[in-house]
Amino acid sequence: MSVEARSTEPAALPDRRPVLLSLNDAARVHGEGTAVPVRALNGVSLEVRVGELVAVMGPSGSGKSTLLHLAGGLDTPTSGDVVVDGVSIAGLSVKARAALRRRSVGYVFQDLNLVPALTAAENVMLPRELDGVGTRQARLEAREALREVGVEDLFDRFPEEMSGGQQQRVAIARALVGPRRLVLADEPTGALDSLTGEAIMKVLRARVDEGAAGLLVTHDAQHAAWADRVVFLRDGKMVESAAGSRIS
Amino acid sequence: MSVRQSLLAILSEGSQYGYQLRHEFEVRTGRTWPINIGQVYTTLNRLVRDGLVEEAERGEDGSVNYRLTYSGREEVERWWGTPVDRQAPNRDEVAIKVALAATAPGVDAFAVIHRQKAETLRVLQGYTKEKRSLPDPVQGDALARQLVLDHLIFVAEAEARWLDLVEQRLRAR
Ligand SMILES: Nc1ncnc2c1ncn2[C@@H]1O[C@H](COP(=O)(O)OP(=O)(O)OP(=O)(O)O)[C@@H](O)[C@H]1O
Numbered sequence: 001m002s003v004e005a006r007s008t009e010p011a012a013l014p015d016r017r018p019v020l021l022s023l024n025d026a027a028r029v030h031g032e033g034t035a036v037p038v039r040a041l042n043g044v045s046l047e048v049r050v051g052e053l054v055a056v057m058g059p060s061g062s063g064k065s066t067l068l069h070l071a072g073g074l075d076t077p078t079s080g081d082v083v084v085d086g087v088s089i090a091g092l093s094v095k096a097r098a099a100l101r102r103r104s105v106g107y108v109f110q111d112l113n114l115v116p117a118l119t120a121a122e123n124v125m126l127p128r129e130l131d132g133v134g135t136r137q138a139r140l141e142a143r144e145a146l147r148e149v150g151v152e153d154l155f156d157r158f159p160e161e162m163s164g165g166q167q168q169r170v171a172i173a174r175a176l177v178g179p180r181r182l183v184l185a186d187e188p189t190g191a192l193d194s195l196t197g198e199a200i201m202k203v204l205r206a207r208v209d210e211g212a213a214g215l216l217v218t219h220d221a222q223h224a225a226w227a228d229r230v231v232f233l234r235d236g237k238m239v240e241s242a243a244g245s246r247i248s
Numbered sequence: 249m250s251v252r253q254s255l256l257a258i259l260s261e262g263s264q265y266g267y268q269l270r271h272e273f274e275v276r277t278g279r280t281w282p283i284n285i286g287q288v289y290t291t292l293n294r295l296v297r298d299g300l301v302e303e304a305e306r307g308e309d310g311s312v313n314y315r316l317t318y319s320g321r322e323e324v325e326r327w328w329g330t331p332v333d334r335q336a337p338n339r340d341e342v343a344i345k346v347a348l349a350a351t352a353p354g355v356d357a358f359a360v361i362h363r364q365k366a367e368t369l370r371v372l373q374g375y376t377k378e379k380r381s382l383p384d385p386v387q388g389d390a391l392a393r394q395l396v397l398d399h400l401i402f403v404a405e406a407e408a409r410w411l412d413l414v415e416q417r418l419r420a421r
C-alpha cells in the first residue's frame with residue numbers, strides 16, 4: 001500500500017505527489033460593497049495532494065463550509081484563486097464549473113441534499129448518469145457504493161423513509177461513487193453513532209489511500225485524527241495547522 | 249486499587265502463579281499498562297494478609313500458586329456489581345495548568361491552549377493510526393487493545409473539545 005511505502009521515506013524529502021486542490025490566498029466576501037460585508041473566508045492558502053486527507057476544524061461560522069464550497073467549485077472566490085485538478089475555477093463559466101464538479105469532485109453536503117423524489121439508489125446513480133454512464137452500470141456502482149457504507153438494504157427507499165444517519169450514509173455513497181478524485185465532506189459523521197462514524201472514516205480514508213485527495217470538515221477530534229493534517233479556521237482565517245506529521 | 253481488583257478478578261477464573269498473573273493482566277488490558285513483577289508480589293502479599301487470597305500450592309522452586317478465598321470471591325463479585333467511584337476526580341495536570349494559565353499574569357493562555365491541543369491531537373492521531381493497523385476483524389488479544397485504544401481516543405477527544413471550549417470562553421470575556 002502506498003501509505004506503507006511512504007512511511008519509510010525520510011520526512012525531509014519533498015512531497016512529489018501531485019497537488020489535486022490548491023487555494024491561493026482565497027477569499028470570499030458576501031455583500032461586497034454593502035454596508036456590512038461578511039468576510040466568510042479571508043485569504044486562505046492550502047494544498048491537498050493525492051493520497052492526502054486534510055481535516056478542517058474551527059468554531060461555528062469560522063468559514064469551514066465556505067472553504068469547502070470554494071474547493072468544490074460550488075462558489076467562486078471574490079479574490080485569490082482555487083485550482084482543482086489543474087483547472088483554475090475563478091475563470092470558469094457556471095456550466096464549466098458544473099462539469100468540473102461532476103467529473104472530479106465528490107461532495108457530502110452539511111445538509112445532505114438528497115433529492116426527495118428519488119430513491120437511495122437513484123440519488124447515488126444521478127451523478128454517474130449525468131457523467132454519461134449507462135443505467136445498468138450506474139445501478140451496479142450505486143449498489144456497491146451503498147454496500148460500502150453499510151446501507152445496501154435501503155436501495156429502493158426514499159429519503160423521507162430513512163433516519164438521519166441513514167440519509168447521511170446515502171449522501172456519502174453518492175459522493176464516493178465513480179472515479180472522483182477530490183472528496184469533500186462537510187461533517188459527514190454528524191448524525192452517526194461512534195461505530196458507524198468510524199466505518200465512514202475507514203471508507204473515506206481508503207478512498208484517499210487509493211489515490212484521491214480529501215478535505216474533511218469535522219467538529220470531532222477523533223475523526224480529524226484520521227487525517228494526515230488538521231487545519232484550523234477562525235473568523236475566516238487559517239490560524240494554525242496541527243498534527244502536521246504525516247500518518248505513515 | 250485497580251491492579252488489586254484486576255488480579256482478584258483474574259484469580260477468580262482459576263489459580264495462578266505470580267508471573268502468570270502479571271502476563272494475564274497485561275495481555276487482557278491490551279498491554280497498555282505494564283506492571284513489574286515486584287508490584288504483583290507486593291499486591292499478592294497484601295491480598296494474602298487481608299484474607300482474600302491464599303497459597304494453593306508451592307512448587308519445588310519455591311514459586312507459589314495462588315487462589316482466591318471465599319472472601320476474595322465476594323470481593324470480586326462486589327467489584328463487578330458496583331460502579332467505579334468517580335466522586336473524587338483525578339488530579340489532571342492539563343486541567344490544572346490551563347486553569348492557572350487563564351489567570352496567571354504574563355502567561356499567554358491561548359498559546360498554552362494551542363500547544364496542548366496540538367499535543368493532544370498528535371497523540372490522538374497516534375492512537376488512531378494504531379487502531380487502523382489492528383487486524384480486521386479484531387480477534388483475541390487485539391480486542392483488549394482495541395477497547396483500551398477506543399477509551400484513550402475518547403479521553404483525548406474530550407480533552408481537545410474542552411480546550412476548544414476554554415478558548416471560546418476566554419475569547420468571550
Ligand atoms: N450567503 C451568505 N451571505 C452572507 N453571509 C454568509 C453566507 N454564507 C455564509 N455566510 C457567513 O459566512 C460565515 C462563514 O460561514 P460558514 O457556513 O462557512 O461557517 P462554518 O464554519 O461552516 O460553520 P458551521 O460549523 O456552523 O457549519 C458565517 O458568518 C456566515 O454567516
Ligand SMILES: [Mg+2]
Nearest residue numbers: 064065066110
Ligand atoms: Mg458549515
